[in-house]
Structures are given as C-alpha cells and as structure tokens.
Amino acid sequence: FPKEMDVIPGSLGWPVIGESFSFISEFSSPSGIFSFMNKRQQRYGKVFKSYVLGRYMVFTTGREASKVLLTGKDGMVSLNLFTTGQKVLGPNSLLQQNGEDHKRLRRLIAEPLSIDGLKKYFQFINDLAIEMFDQWDGQKVLVLEEASTFTLKVIGNMIMSLEPEGEEQEKFRDYFKIISSSFASLPFNIPGTAFYRGMKARDGMFEMLDTIIARRRNGSDMKQDFLGSLIKKHGKEGSEGKDDDEKLTDAQMKDNILTLLIAGHDTTTAALTWLVKFLGENHAALDQLREEHMEIRSKRKSGSNLTWSEVNNMPYTAKVVSETLRRATILPWYSRKAAMDFEIDGYRIKKGWSVNLDVVSIHHDPQVFADPHKFDPSRFDDPLRSFSFLGFGNGPRMCPGMNLAKLEISIFIHHLVCRYKWKPLEKDDSVQPTLVRMPKNKYPIIVESL
Numbered sequence: 001f002p003k004e005m006d007v008i009p010g011s012l013g014w015p016v017i018g019e020s021f022s023f024i025s026e027f028s029s030p031s032g033i034f035s036f037m038n039k040r041q042q043r044y045g046k047v048f049k050s051y052v053l054g055r056y057m058v059f060t061t062g063r064e065a066s067k068v069l070l071t072g073k074d075g076m077v078s079l080n081l082f083t084t085g086q087k088v089l090g091p092n093s094l095l096q097q098n099g100e101d102h103k104r105l106r107r108l109i110a111e112p113l114s115i116d117g118l119k120k121y122f123q124f125i126n127d128l129a130i131e132m133f134d135q136w137d138g139q140k141v142l143v144l145e146e147a148s149t150f151t152l153k154v155i156g157n158m159i160m161s162l163e164p165e166g167e168e169q170e171k172f173r174d175y176f177k178i179i180s181s182s183f184a185s186l187p188f189n190i191p192g193t194a195f196y197r198g199m200k201a202r203d204g205m206f207e208m209l210d211t212i213i214a215r216r217r218n219g220s221d222m223k224q225d226f227l228g229s230l231i232k233k234h235g236k237e238g239s240e241g242k243d244d245d246e247k248l249t250d251a252q253m254k255d256n257i258l259t260l261l262i263a264g265h266d267t268t269t270a271a272l273t274w275l276v277k278f279l280g281e282n283h284a285a286l287d288q289l290r291e292e293h294m295e296i297r298s299k300r301k302s303g304s305n306l307t308w309s310e311v312n313n314m315p316y317t318a319k320v321v322s323e324t325l326r327r328a329t330i331l332p333w334y335s336r337k338a339a340m341d342f343e344i345d346g347y348r349i350k351k352g353w354s355v356n357l358d359v360v361s362i363h364h365d366p367q368v369f370a371d372p373h374k375f376d377p378s379r380f381d382d383p384l385r386s387f388s389f390l391g392f393g394n395g396p397r398m399c400p401g402m403n404l405a406k407l408e409i410s411i412f413i414h415h416l417v418c419r420y421k422w423k424p425l426e427k428d429d430s431v432q433p434t435l436v437r438m439p440k441n442k443y444p445i446i447v448e449s450l
C-alpha cells in the first residue's frame with residue numbers, strides 16, 4: 001500500500017485479492033456497483049480507498065468531486081484504462097491521449113459526429129430501423145440482440161459505408177464481437193485466451209480497413225463517410241507543408257475507428273435495451289411518449305416518413321432518454337489516473353493513483369432526484385444544476401458520440417411506439433458483469449401490433 005494512502009479511510013480486504021470478490025459480485029447484482037459504493041460510503045464517507053483487481057483505487061462521488069475530476073485543469077488527470085483495453089485499442093486511441101494531443105485528435109474525430117455532420121446518415125438509420133421493426137410483428141425478440149445488430153450496422157455504415165447485409169458486414173461483425181469481448185479480459189497474450197483472440201481479431205479488422213482505405217486512395221471507391229473525411233484530411237500531406245494539424249496517420253485512423261466502435265456500440269445497445277425495459281414498466285411515461293410520436297405522425301402527409309426536422313424536435317423523448325441514462329447509469333463509474341498531486345474533498349491525491357468517480361450515487365442522490373429509483377422523465381422538465389446528471393459525462397472527455405446515440409435512439413423509439421406494444425417474457429433483473437451495464441437475459445419480449 002502506498003504509504004501516503006494511510007490517511008485515506010477504507011479497507012484493503014484480503015492479501016492479494018483485496019476486495020475484488022465483493023466488488024465483482026456486487027457489480028453484477030441488480031443494484032450494481034451502487035451497493036459496493038454505498039456500504040463503504042456509509043462507513044468511511046465520500047472518499048475511500050480499496051484494492052480491487054490488482055489496483056489500489058480511491059473512490060469518490062458528488063458534484064464537487066466530479067467537477068474536479070472531469071474538468072480538472074489540463075494534465076491533472078488522464079483516462080485510466082485497464083492494460084487489455086490499452087492494447088486492444090492501440091497507442092493512438094483518443095482514450096490514450098492527453099492534454100493538447102487529446103484536444104487536437106478530438107477535434108478531428110468529433111467534427112463528423114456533430115449534429116450537422118450526422119444529417120447525411122439520417123435516411124440510412126431510418127430505413128434500417130423500419131426494416132428491423134418490420135420483422136418484429138407478433139414475434140418474440142431479444143431486445144439486446146436486435147439493438148446490437150442495429151447499432152453495429154449504423155456505425156459500420158457511418159464510418160465506412162458498409163452495406164447492412166453481405167459478406168463484409170458479417171466479417172466486420174465477427175471481428176468486432178471478438179475484439180469487444182476481449183476488451184476487459186485478463187492481459188495474458190497466449191493462445192486460447194480471450195485477449196489473444198481479441199488481438200488477432202484486431203489484426204483482422206485492420207486488414208479489412210487497410211483494404212478499404214487502399215480502395216479509397218486509388219480513387220475506385222469515393223464515399224462521403226467518416227473514413228472519407230479522415231482520408232481527405234490525411235491526403236493534405238505534402239500539400240505545401242501547411243495544415244499539419246489536420247493530418248492523421250493510417251495508424252491513428254485505424255486505432256480511432258476501433259475506439260469509436262468500442263465506445264459507441266455497447267453503450268448505445270445498452271441504452272436501447274434499458275429504454276424498452278423502463279418504458280414497459282412505466283405505463284404513464286410510455287403513454288406520454290406515444291402521444292408525442294402519434295402527434296408527429298398525424299401531422300404528416302399520408303405515406304410520408306419521419307423527417308430530419310421531426311427527429312430534432314421531440315422534447316418529451318429527449319427527457320425519456322436522459323431519464324433512461326440516469327436510472328441505468330450504463331457506465332457506473334469513470335476512472336482517472338492522477339497525472340500530478342492534487343486535492344479532492346480535503347484528501348491529498350498523489351501522482352499515479354487511480355481515482356474513480358462513482359456516478360451511480362450522483363444519479364441517485366435524493367437531494368437532486370426525489371424518489372431516485374422511480375423512472376420519471378419529468379425530472380428533466382427544468383434544467384438541473386451542472387454535474388448532477390452525467391449520462392454522457394462532462395468536460396473535455398464528454399462523449400463525442402452523444403448526438404449519434406440520441407439520433408439512433410429517437411428514430412428507434414419513434415417506430416417502436418407508433419407500431420407496437422410489448423410484454424417482457426421473463427421477470428429477471430440481473431445485470432451482466434461487464435463494464436457496460438446491460439440486462440443479463442438480453443431482455444426477451446413478445447411484440448404485438450397496436
């Protein structure tokens with residue numbers, strides 16, 4: 001134990017394993033990491049230490065701590081990925097950059113994900129949603145599987161114009177699934193392990209990207225997608241030496257495409273699945289939501305379809321999305337590594353320590369969210385104080401994919417509530433023991449036309 005940690009309250013647990021067992025078992029309980037945090041917060045206060053999964057960690061919570069950790073001045077903290085995550089995403093990933101390098105890379109990557117940048121993908125996403133929901137009529141479906149296929153097709157198309165069906169899509173999906181399940185595995189790179197398979201699949205995915213990039217470069221396949229816009233920037237190389245700032249190497253492009261896939265897929269899939277679950281359990285919210293969408297539909301000329309301007313004007317839907325992210329807290333804690341000494345809630349944090357923000361407690365603070373376990377979108381009627389809601393984070397690392405996620409979710413909701421009612425097939429509130437919180441049973445439902 002680092003000597004300076006002595007003053008921080010908390011327990012180390014058992015030798016070697018520390019508190020890993022209770023951490024893992026409570027992590028996958030229905031209340032998730034909340035019970036692990038809450039017990040210790042009761043005993044030690046807002047800031048406590050632990051030894052979990054081979055790491056000394058400091059946990060903290062509250063609006064003040066989140067302000068310090070998420071927006072702390074440049075270079076104070078860096079993102080804290082597990083070793084496997086670092087290797088799988090690669091050294092050029094946005095998640096591994098800090099300070100100025102991070103800012104520059106983020107600017108290049110976030111631009112195509114702005115609201116304006118997303119407009120050109122609207123039609124594809126809408127058509128894909130309609131096609132998916134056409135298959136749902138009278139069926140039993142696993143919401144999580146459907147949502148996963150949907151979000152992966154969206155991002156594959158957005159990034160590199162992948163067709164939603166066919167050999168390339170399948171190859172892409174297979175590689176992605178293996179990479180994704182290796183992301184939080186143990187870092188043993190020997191044949192037979194999830195990590196080894198993940199690194200092999202990363203090579204495979206990069207070969208696929210190399211082929212697509214080469215096709216674009218020789219001009220045989222010009223497309224207006226994310227990759228296209230990066231290649232155009234990259235293409236500036238050698239043009240009078242200007243615009244150095246706008247250049248990305250192939251390695252940077254590939255690591256960051258993978259980063260967007262990993263950061264965007266499970267999160268959006270989980271959000272869609274929780275949304276269907278919460279709506280099914282809260283009929284008043286579902287009725288109000290359906291009213292908003294039926295009204296949008298009734299104002300439309302018959303035969304025409306959802307439009308870009310309609311999807312950007314769904315006020316109640318926006319609140320339902322926020323409330324879903326609050327209740328589910330898909331990423332239950334945000335992890336940072338201290339890049340220098342600093343103070344938090346009166347405790348000295350030393351350079352190199354892992355400092356973790358417990359977001360579940362922030363999202364269930366009864367002072368801010370009365371009756372916090374209730375699903376109630378009207379909580380978002382009035383603006384909240386900053387740092388009380390962190391569904392997409394805050395500060396320089398706030399989610400750059402948030403507009404895409406909201407767009408996908410709003411289109412999905414529109415078609416779902418206009419066409420169908422549904423019932424869960426199982427009563428089971430367990431969650432998967434993965435980094436991103438999702439219902440363990442993939443949420444099976446039976447669907448019926450309205």
Ligand code: HEM
Nearest residue numbers: 260263264267268271334391392393397399400401404405
């Ligand atoms: C509902 C879906 C989503 C949720 C709830 C979500 C949530 C978050 C949160 C909370 C963070 C900040 C984490 C931290 O501060 O440690 C984050 C970062 C990030 N998200 Fe999302 N996200 C979603 C969808 C997406 C999508 C669709 C993409 C990409 C297309 C994406 C890409 C990223 C990236 C690259 C980062 C890292 C940003 C940085 O370090 O600068 N996310 N997301």
